[in-house]
Amino acid sequence: MSVSLRRIWSLGRAEMMLFWRNRTAVFTALLLPVATVGFYASVSPAEGLMSTNAFMLTGVLGFLLLFVVYYNLVSAYVARREELVLKRLRAGESRDGEILAATAVPAVVVTIGQSVIAVAVGALLLDLPVPVNALVLLVGVLGGIVVFTLLAAASTAFTRNVEFAQISTMPVLLVCMVGSGALVPLEVLPDQVAQVARFVPLTPVVELIRLGWLGSPDGTFGQSVVPLAILVAWIVLGTYALRRWFRWEPRR
Numbered sequence: 001m002s003v004s005l006r007r008i009w010s011l012g013r014a015e016m017m018l019f020w021r022n023r024t025a026v027f028t029a030l031l032l033p034v035a036t037v038g039f040y041a042s043v044s045p046a047e048g049l050m051s052t053n054a055f056m057l058t059g060v061l062g063f064l065l066l067f068v069v070y071y072n073l074v075s076a077y078v079a080r081r082e083e084l085v086l087k088r089l090r091a092g093e094s095r096d097g098e099i100l101a102a103t104a105v106p107a108v109v110v111t112i113g114q115s116v117i118a119v120a121v122g123a124l125l126l127d128l129p130v131p132v133n134a135l136v137l138l139v140g141v142l143g144g145i146v147v148f149t150l151l152a153a154a155s156t157a158f159t160r161n162v163e164f165a166q167i168s169t170m171p172v173l174l175v176c177m178v179g180s181g182a183l184v185p186l187e188v189l190p191d192q193v194a195q196v197a198r199f200v201p202l203t204p205v206v207e208l209i210r211l212g213w214l215g216s217p218d219g220t221f222g223q224s225v226v227p228l229a230i231l232v233a234w235i236v237l238g239t240y241a242l243r244r245w246f247r248w249e250p251r252r
Contacts, residue, residue: 007098011089012105015076019106025075029068029110053126054214055185057118062182062206064114065144066173069107073152075165076103082161087249100242104149115141119213128213133220137212143231144205150238151201157245176202204231 019025080086080103089099119137122128131137151172159168177183179193180202186194197203204227211220211227 004095004098007094008102008105011094011099011102015103016106016109019076025072025106029072029107030114053122054128054210057122057126057128058206058210058213059182060118061115061141061209062144062176062180062202064111065141065148065202065205066176068111068114069104069145070148070152070155070172071165071169072107073104073149074155074159074169075162076107077153077156078159078165079162081156081247082250084249090248100149100153104145107149108145111145112141122213131213132215133212135212136208136215136220136224139224139228140205140208140212140231143208143228143235144202147201147205147231147234147238150235150242153246154238154241157247172201176200179203180206182206198227199230201234204228204234 019029077086077100086099090096094102119131123130155168155172159165179197179200181197182202186197186203189197198207207227208224208231211224215223
């Protein structure tokens with residue numbers, strides 16, 4: 001296990017260097033999620049400031065998974081594949097999972113770091129309570145990272161090059177933005193639409209984050225069973241899709 005972690009960390013450090021040199025990736029990861037705060041402020045009603053701030057920050061955590069993890073990783077995996085980096089790494093001692101995990105290191109580090117900052121900002125500056133159940137909140141964030149890493153890897157199967165990632169990722173981004181409750185509360189949607197939306201991959205993540213941060217301390221675990229089950233189902237489905245369709249070298 002220690003050897004595996006050393007390999008991931010060694011490859012991950014190289015990925016971090018490449019990440020900071022990529023201005024587009026840095027903008028998408030650091031500035032785009034923050035820019036959504038201004039969007040929330042422009043569309044949210046002035047009354048009910050507490051609930052508005054809570055909805056905003058928990059939604060921003062969901063946007064981190066979409067843009068920092070999913071979108072950036074689709075581009076990163078495709079770039080490494082087309083440059084034959086994945087093929088060369090696979091010919092060495094590193095295992096498949098180690099290579100994929102190492103490529104995801106920058107996205108994971110940035111997502112966790114910005115999530116911690118968001119919780120701190122909510123508690124210190126926006127008068128939001130500290131998370132009532134940090135474990136449920138953590139499970140939501142980490143589970144979301146796993147799901148969208150797997151979906152990013154699977155999405156490379158129909159992404160020919162880095163430029164095409166802007167198009168190939170659009171269906172997942174749009175469905176998750178509109179149907180997860182991160183941008184539009186599910187309560188305002190028609191009942192049948194809301195029921196279907198609960199199976200969107202980002203929806204259980206947002207629900208777990210909001211339960212862990214703002215839910216009732218006595219009922220958090222009971223309320224988290226259904227979204228957790230849906231999240232696990234997406235992890236299983238994403239793992240299958242990765243093994244079935246992920247390619248380690250360009251299609252000739």
